Amino acid sequence: MGPLTARREQWRSVTVIVAMTVVGLVLATEIARRAIAHRFEDDRPAAALKWDANDPAALVARANALIGPMLSGAARGPTPGDDVQGASPLARQALAGAPLGGEALRDLSILARARGHETTADALLKRSARFGYRDTATQAMLLQSALKNNDFPGAMLRMDAILRVQPTFKTSLFPLMGAILNQPGGAQAIASTLAPHPAWRSDALAALADREADTAPVIRLSAELQRRGSPANASEQEVFLTRLVRDEQFAPALAMWRASLGAGAAPELAPYDEAFRGLPGSPPFNWRLNHEPGVVAELSGGALHIEYSSRASVTLARQLVVLGPGQHRLTGVYAIDEGASGAALNWSIQCATPTGAVLAQTRQPAQAQRDWSPIAAGFNVPADCPAQWLALTGIAGDGFGDVAARFGHLGISAATAAQPASGAARSRAPS
DSSP states (O other): OOHHHHHHHHHHHHHHHHHHHHHHHHHHHHHHHHHHHHHHTTTOHHHHHHHOTTOHHHHHHHHHHHHTHHHHTSOSSOOTTOOHHHHHHHHHHHHHHOTTOHHHHHHHHHHHHHTTOHHHHHHHHHHHHHHOTTOHHHHHHHHHHHHHTTOHHHHHHHHHHHHHHOGGGHHHHHHHHHHHHTSTTHHHHHHHHHTTOOTTHHHHHHHHHHHOSOSHHHHHHHHHHHHTTOOOOHHHHHHHHHHHHHTTOHHHHHHHHHHHHOTTSSOSOBSTTTTOOOOSOOTTSSOEEOOOTTOEEEEETTEEEEEEETTSOEEEEEEEEOOOSEEEEEEEEEEEEEOOTTOEEEEEEEESSTTOOEEEEEEEEOOOEEEEEEEEEEEEEOTTOOOEEEEEEEEOOSSSOEEEEEEEEEEEEEOOSSSOTTOOOOOOOOO
C-alpha cells in the first residue's frame, strides 16, 4: 500500500469514528430528552410536552385534565369546566404516537359519548379494554356498562381486572359482588372468576359469607366452586361454615363440610377424628385447637397433647357435633404428666344455641397420673338442641404451675340398655 492509499484509509477511519461519535451524541441527547419527558409525564405533563411534544403519556395526562369529572364518572356529559374540543386532538395525537394506547382510546370514547355518539363510544371503549387491561378507569367504565346490561360474567371480568391492579378497591367492589351473588346466574359468574384462584379470592369469600343477609346464596357459591373443581380450601370453608353455624343452619353446614371431604371420607362417628390422628377437614366439625402463646394443644401419636399455665382457665380444644335427641354416653382415656394444685381438666357438652344449656361435664383433677385412666359421662340431648359444642377446658388452679396431659379414644355413642349412659368406661391406651 502506497503513502497516498494509506493516508486515504486513515482519513476514512477518522471519518467513521467522527460519524459514530456524532450519531452517538444525537442518540444520547434524544434518550435524555425522552427520559426527562417521561419523568414529568404524569405529574407535570405540560413540562413533559416541552421536552417531547409527542410524548403519549403526557398527552393523555393533559387530555385527562381537560375532560375532568367525565373521566371519574362523576358526570356523564361535559361540565362548564371541561374543554372537550381541546382534549380530543390531544387524545388523537397520543393515539398516533402509541396506537396500542388504551388510555387514549378510553378518552376518545368518553368524548364520543359526550357528543351523543353512543355506538362509536362503545366501540372505542371495547378497543381500549383490549390494550388497557391495567387501566382502572377503563375497566370501571366497562364494569358500569356490564352492570347496566345485567352482564354478570362481564362485570366479574372487569372487577378482576381492577382488583389485580388496585387491591385496595375491594372494600368498594365486594358489596357490589354481593349484589351480583343474589341475582340469577350470579353465583355461577362469581365462581367462574374465583375458580382460577386470583389473589383476592379468599378476601372476597370472607366478605360474601359474612355480609350476606341470607345463607342460601353462600351455599350456592360453595357448590359452584365445588362443581368447577376449585372447592374452598380449609380456611375459606371455615368462613362459610362459621356463617352457617352463626345462623344455626347446622344441617346445611354439616352437608357442606361432608361434601368437601368426598364420599365416605367423613364417617358418622362423633366426634370426628375421635382417635386424634389429624384427619383432613376444617373446623368447626373437626378439632379447633388453641394456638395462643403459652398454650400447647396438638395431635401426636394418636393422642391430644395439651399444656397450659394454671394461672387462668382456657379452652384448649373444641368441635361441633350433631347428635340426635336422646341418651348418649361420652367416653375416653386420659393421663396427666404434670399437675398443678387446684387445677382440673374438663370435657363439656353444651347446646350450640342461644340458651347454651350444658348437657354434660367430666372434671379430672390435674394431679400427676401417667397411667391411662377412663373418662365417662352420660347425658341427654333435648329435642330443641340440634347441635352441640364438645370442648376441653383447662381450669385454673391455686398457684402458678403448668399442667401437661394427654387424651385419647374420645367417643360419643347412643346409650343402650346394656350400656346405660351413666356406665363406666374401660381404660385403654391409644394405639
